[in-house]
Amino acid sequence: MMKRHEIQVLRRAGHSQLEVAKLAGTSERTVRRVEDEPAVTSVEPGEAERRGIGRPSKAEAFRPFITSVLAGEPDLLSLEILRRARLDGYAGGKSALYALIAALRPKPTRPVVRFEGLPGEFSQHDFGHVDVHFMDGSTRRIHFFASRLKYSRWVEVAIVENERVETLLRTLVDHFAAFGGIPLLAVFDRPKTVALHWAKDGTITEWNPTFAAVALDLRMGVEVCWPRRGNQKGSVENLVGWVKGSFFKQRRFLDEADLLEQLAAWRLEVNTKLPSRATGVAPTARMVEDRGRLRPLKVAPADLALRIPVFVGPTGYVLHETHQYSMPPDAIGIAGTLFLFQDRVRIVAARFTAQHPRLFVRDAKSTLPEHRAEAVARVSGKRGKRYLMREHLLEVGGAAFDYLTELIHRRPGAWIAEVERLHSLLQDHGPDAMRAAFERAVAGQTFGAEYVRHYLRSPELAPPRQEVLPL
Numbered sequence: 001m002m003k004r005h006e007i008q009v010l011r012r013a014g015h016s017q018l019e020v021a022k023l024a025g026t027s028e029r030t031v032r033r034v035e036d037e038p039a040v041t042s043v044e045p046g047e048a049e050r051r052g053i054g055r056p057s058k059a060e061a062f063r064p065f066i067t068s069v070l071a072g073e074p075d076l077l078s079l080e081i082l083r084r085a086r087l088d089g090y091a092g093g094k095s096a097l098y099a100l101i102a103a104l105r106p107k108p109t110r111p112v113v114r115f116e117g118l119p120g121e122f123s124q125h126d127f128g129h130v131d132v133h134f135m136d137g138s139t140r141r142i143h144f145f146a147s148r149l150k151y152s153r154w155v156e157v158a159i160v161e162n163e164r165v166e167t168l169l170r171t172l173v174d175h176f177a178a179f180g181g182i183p184l185l186a187v188f189d190r191p192k193t194v195a196l197h198w199a200k201d202g203t204i205t206e207w208n209p210t211f212a213a214v215a216l217d218l219r220m221g222v223e224v225c226w227p228r229r230g231n232q233k234g235s236v237e238n239l240v241g242w243v244k245g246s247f248f249k250q251r252r253f254l255d256e257a258d259l260l261e262q263l264a265a266w267r268l269e270v271n272t273k274l275p276s277r278a279t280g281v282a283p284t285a286r287m288v289e290d291r292g293r294l295r296p297l298k299v300a301p302a303d304l305a306l307r308i309p310v311f312v313g314p315t316g317y318v319l320h321e322t323h324q325y326s327m328p329p330d331a332i333g334i335a336g337t338l339f340l341f342q343d344r345v346r347i348v349a350a351r352f353t354a355q356h357p358r359l360f361v362r363d364a365k366s367t368l369p370e371h372r373a374e375a376v377a378r379v380s381g382k383r384g385k386r387y388l389m390r391e392h393l394l395e396v397g398g399a400a401f402d403y404l405t406e407l408i409h410r411r412p413g414a415w416i417a418e419v420e421r422l423h424s425l426l427q428d429h430g431p432d433a434m435r436a437a438f439e440r441a442v443a444g445q446t447f448g449a450e451y452v453r454h455y456l457r458s459p460e461l462a463p464p465r466q467e468v469l470p471l
Contacts, residue, residue: 117150120293181294
């Protein structure tokens with residue numbers, strides 16, 4: 001429209017059509033066409049279409065035809081409409097006709113329904129992350145999990161290590177405990193930690209089994225929404241964006257400890273002092289009504305156990321992530337369930353049960369003393385037993401490898417008896433005490449089961465004098 005206005009001004013100023021074409025960068029034919037058009041009075045978007053100016057489209061003549069077809073069959077494929085138009089004499093390209101069809105096809109309109117939550121009805125939960133630039137010049141990506149009650153707008157935000165399903169569930173239960181109970185429905189987007197697969201119509205076809213098991217334990221109703229679809233979430237605000245804009249992007253932090261301190265102060269402020277933009281009052285004013293409708297938390301955070309299907313392998317261990325936990329030899333080959341707590345694991349396979357401290361170091365192994373004894377008793381042959389005992393000692397880690405290597409080379413003819421004695425000490429004192437004793441023995445260059453026993457019984461005393469044995 002501005003180009004048309006330029007052409008019209010130049011012509012009114014007395015320039016020839018050729019001069020106007022050169023000045024405006026158009027053809028003389030365009031100048032002649034624009035000269036015959038009404039004067040330009042508006043440059044708003046769509047003005048050219050409303051005025052019906054420009055080169056006429058070959059498809060425009062078929063507007064009545066397409067309107068008639070769509071009136072009877074509004075969902076008819078554009079390809080079929082093109083075929084019928086060509087039978088009716090249309091000789092233009094398909095793109096022009098497709099554009100006209102798209103403009104004329106009736107578009108279903110759905111009113112936006114705003115769901116105003118009632119007390120204790122909805123809570124919203126989501127992960128988020130943000131790159132934080134600390135004042136010392138370092139940068140770190142911070143992951144957080146946010147929860148908010150829909151009615152009161154009470155919010156809980158926690159800094160987390162990752163966005164895995166265990167993190168989601170444990171933080172979710174912590175936030176429910178902070179709320180004072182569980183609402184009727186917990187609303188999530190559609191992360192893999194909640195749903196694994198869904199149909200095109202949005203129906204979930206496969207839930208994350210770990211998430212689903214905990215939801216059943218908590219008696220928690222779950223509602224999922226398509227990500228980034230505000231019209232499906234009703235008035236559930238962009239919780240993650242709000243946390244970023246209200247906290248992370250408004251403040252500066254010395255370090256991570258300062259961030260945690262400021263987060264606690266901010267959370268107290270937005271919950272008890274600042275009025276919510278949606279309700280006009282601070283969340284604490286409505287929290288009494290919310291808490292009056294929340295249901296009691298069925299599982300305390302410390303007692304939350306994630307159920308993970310496992311299999312007892314041929315060596316008598318269950319593998320979870322990179323960690324191995326022992327089971328009785330009779331459980332080998334049986335499928336079971338690993339109950340993952342914050343600080344321990346419990347494994348159930350048929351009639352066999354075992355409980356271990358939870359491992360966190362990569363590739364760590366936990367073997368219960370009774371399982372060691374049963375495994376040694378089940379191994380046939382003296383050679384197999386002694387090597388299994390030695391393997392149990394090596395599992396202690398740390399200095400055990402160095403100690404056994406030196407012991408075998410210093411006492412090549414007696415190491416078998418030494419390993420049996422050391423294995424007995426392992427059964428009596430456990431891996432932690434043995435690890436410390438091995439470290440002292442290696443440091444003092446005292447090799448033999450008697451020295452390890454001395455360190456176990458009197459860890460505060462100096463090592464006994466060692467007899468020098470010939471190599």
